[in-house]
Amino acid sequence: MILDPVTLSVIQAGLQQVCDEMDLSFSRAAFSPVIAEANDRSDGIYAAADGALIAQGAQGLPVFVGTMQDSTRQLIERISAGITPAPQPGDIYIVNDPYLGGTHLMDVRFAMPFYRNGALYCWLSNTGHWPDTGGSVPGGFSASATAVEQEGLRLPPVRLFKQGEMDQEIYAIICSNIRVADQRIGDVKAQAAALLVGEARLNELMDRYGDATVTEAIAELRRRAATQMRAFIADIPEGSYPATAWIDSDGVVNEPLKIALTVTRKGDALTFDFTGSSAPCAGPMNSVRATTLSAVYLAMRHIFPEVPMSAGAFEPLHVTGIEGTFLDAQYPRPVSGCAAEVSQRIAEAVFAALVAPLPDRVTAAPAGTSGNFALGGHDPARGRDFVMYQISGGGYGGNADHDGLSNGCSTIGISKAPPVEIMEQAFPVLYHRYALHEGSGGAGRHRGGFGLDYEVELRRGDARASFVMDHGRSGPQGVLGGSDGAVNKVTVWRGGTPYTPPHLSKDQDIPLAPGDRVHVRTPGGGGYGDPFTRAPDAVRYDVEMGRYTPEQAAELFGVVLKGTPPKVDETETERLRGESPLRGIKPEGRRACAGPSPRSGAWET
């Protein structure tokens, strides 16, 4: 059957709406604020044969774009191998095993078989981030875990719902192993109900257009997504594009982890070769295969958002060289940092490699850290324990169109940070500052956006602070002559004395007494293009706004300002820009505020 392109467009929109409605239903009914507010979830439709992505909700968490098809594929393979029981109508499998197509343990996947005329037609699946799945620290982000068992309860695919009824015995096991279990039933029901919504809508779509037409449309849409991606790839000049990105440390061993990437365009395909990346690490900064692939896919989707989300879009993207590296960790390596941090650094490497051939589309590096800060303790005024999470944004990279956005959310996320007032209502803390991280945007023709600068005090009781952040050693990369953004800085003031975590951006269980403070400054985005070509008036405006000092204007941008409010001294600026001793040397020589960079050789091994 040859489908007309119009029916194809209509069915494509129909499949998309099925997924969008699943997303909406899941978020609205969920209890966990991580799902309900932060949209840390995703829903989609996957092929019966191999789990290939058919359609996925537009507002799903980006990092799940590639993991869910891998998770479904592994489930299908286990079923055919007889390891996992075969499905019956009304069954819903639950799985959070990172090594079976996952991310970290907190991302719990549900998968439901979808039947037409008694035969398995496809899978409906969703992922939701549960607030806790057990393990050594509440929330699951242990910076010092050395095995996955310390990170929480690991579930292989089992049928939590059997023919429409929840298996109370499995549920009881789960509840006995996780914190705040009494509220999980709401999330479980919301997650399952979203799949049922999808089932009803997909049935309506197929009843209307006919099974044969929909089947053909799905195949054709996959071919066309591949064609579209190939067309974009063909515009990239043939060649190899190397890049490197660094993770500060794994939280256990204080050494940087290297992501070595060479992107090669040959024909209408791209190969992402990670050969030379660091070996699996002791701490939780390992990535699993599914997350590594997903990070590459989501980076490409940030670059080409026009290409519809479908397995076809991934076909021309080949990932190689991850075996034996920390990007393909095997059991029992700890992995809690893979979704939030490692995936962002992989995306940064992809951006850094492709900005040269695609300078109009790709931005300089964004802050690229989720900025997880957890504070757990006892509040004597309320007579109870508490766990507080603060996520934070950072600057985005400058780009061909404009300066980077300030305090943007993580590359892999779409979640909002909680307001200070809500945090102070809920927890015994007081924020002294929630401000722009001045000077943090990497200098460039279009500068990076600015990070966040906050300082928070424990008011009473006692508590322990933990951090899983990154970019503490080197800032987000500037490109095409732009400077790096400022590094992430954590300072803990205990009894009036500053303490800097040895790993800079990661630490666990730092005891705090009332009056102690945590001060975090998040990274700025990388700069784009030579800062000495930035319009002097744009530099003047940033100084007038107090985002840079007049000294930084001269040093980083070669713009001389005089007076209050500042005015550009054109003669002096021309002289400085023309005669700068920095002219002619590699742009890496001019850094915004970043410390020494791995690219200067400090951590090369």
Place this chain on the structure above:
Amino acid sequence: MTGETSGAVVGVDVGGTFTDLVELDPATGRVRLAKVASTLDNQARGVLNALREAGCDLAALGLIVHGTTTTTNAVLERKLSKTGLITTRGFRDVLELGRRTRPQAYGMKGDFTPIIPRNLRLEVPERMDATGAVLTPLDEEALRAAGEQLVDQGCEALVIHFLHAYANPAHELRAAEILREIWPNDHITMGHALLSESREFERGVTAAVNASVQPLLARYIRRLTDHLTAGGYAGEVLVMNGNGGMVSASRVALEAAKTVMSGPASGVMAAAYTGRRSGHENLITYDMGGTSTDVALIRGAEPTVSNEIEIEYAMPIHVPMVDVRTVGAGGGSIARVTPAGLLEVGPQSAGAMPGPICYGRGGESPTISDANLLLGRLDPAGLNAVEGGISIDHVREVFARDLGTPLGLGATEAAAAVIRVANTKMAGAIRMVSVSLGADPRDFALFAFGGAGPLHATALARELSIPKVLVPARPGITNALGCVVADLRHDFVTTLNKPLHSLDPADLHRVFAEQAAEGEALIGKERIEIRSIRHLYSVDMQFQGQTHLLRVPLERPDVDTETLQQLFETAYFNRFRVALSDIRANLVNANCSVIGARAELDLSALIDPGERRATLDDALLSRRPVWFASGDAGGDWHDTPVYWRDHLPQGFTITGPAIVQQMDTTLLIEPGDRATGDADGNIIVEIGADA
């Protein structure tokens, strides 16, 4: 609440392109209409032009109700008054940092201009904690210095926004008292004044929007009322708010932010009023214009109101507003074929300039309007009126070249494909809006207005399984009609945030009573006549541990906690199909809207009875071939009668296919549909009734 309104009522709405006016005289039933070009530099000129055009006698008018886009345009174009902010030390960047977001899920580019620039945001020492206890007293000296600095910097308006002022406004009140001594005018907005809820970014932006449009709105209203007075008008001028109610011109600038989304809101109010009179109390409103389409939900003749609306990226205005969602495509949306060979409609739009090809303003991209023209749905004769002298052959050539060739279709099939894809997407978007508000579209009628709404309404209704389409008598002036029929309205939200089991119902009853009394007092201050006062009570609830709220309407305020629990569980199950009786519920907000209903207006003269003809045949303008789809595949040309709306007889029945044309819009009735009229001149199309 004893007013002295007599004489005709005028509703006048300024839109992006046109200023529309309706005059209704309750005594005589006479209706006057006008549509003139908007004068965006000074909207008052357009308003006066409209009054002149309609032949209104200013001295004899009883009431003018005005909808203005002055504040909307100012915010969206950032043409704001120079405004300063004084805030808690350490927090001046809250307005610039936002909530850690980006404009789209994919694509790492994005741009954001804070509503007040950083050099005009100053900090002073002061601090409350979350319970409202003072941690740092207000430094009055620093405050004065900051105020003086902002005056020196040339600020015209001022925001005082302190952390936790919702819990204890003492510092904001004291600061305002001090700064009023040195500030050159009245334009001082306190953060807690419009929105006394936690969340410093949303509250701060709401206050900042209010302050920075206040001088503009005040000036505009003054200019308008001066003109009206000079013209002999002695009555009251009321201005529409985004909640669908109105306030007197003398007080509107105080809470200027509330007018920001008033245009779409008045259209929805007109829909609710028209629908109620017509026996259709549950409506999805569908307002399709040139660049975008607005959708809203009306249940039981009450529009859905939300206090969490974000009018654009990172620009939340958290005051109660009619929940109108923009869902993309408009008549000017451009169709193109993607590199993957798929047809896409929107999101790019040809806008008003150059507009669709058929506007003859130089547009060369195929749009939805052009597709409607090629399919005979818009009158090809209308092209004659176009300045550029565009021929339908030219439109056909563009469709064949840009769409037909890559898709392997002829020009007509390409145009049909554009309509089909656009309708699928719009239907999907409408569906998502209704589902997100917990409603099944099949339980509603589609209320179609705007220039292009009635052209697509029957197809969308079919797509969404909506049984009926309601097209008002004057779809092109719905917003102006909304001004005429709007009520006085005040909304109150009080946060209780208590587990239901520890709530003393007497506390809730007292809150409701206070809200009602405050609203009644405000309505009593207006100088216009009202028929009755209504109260709408509701509570926002959630299960403990949840962050989302579910609004539960209450029939009466004196409920007990068992009833609340029961109502909430039912509402929750209806919405999510999930029963969670083991988990306890929280009552978060108590809401009360106090509505002063004005005298019922007779809308039956919106279509001049003198124009009606005796038979349907007498209303026939012409016949022309119009292309209709048949099911999901293909379609064909049908010889289609075209009727003139004003000439339709009483009690007509039209069987599709048919077109009903009127001055500012075209209604398409598909084969199998049946259309009838009602006493107010509305057309009701029953989808598939004649199939």
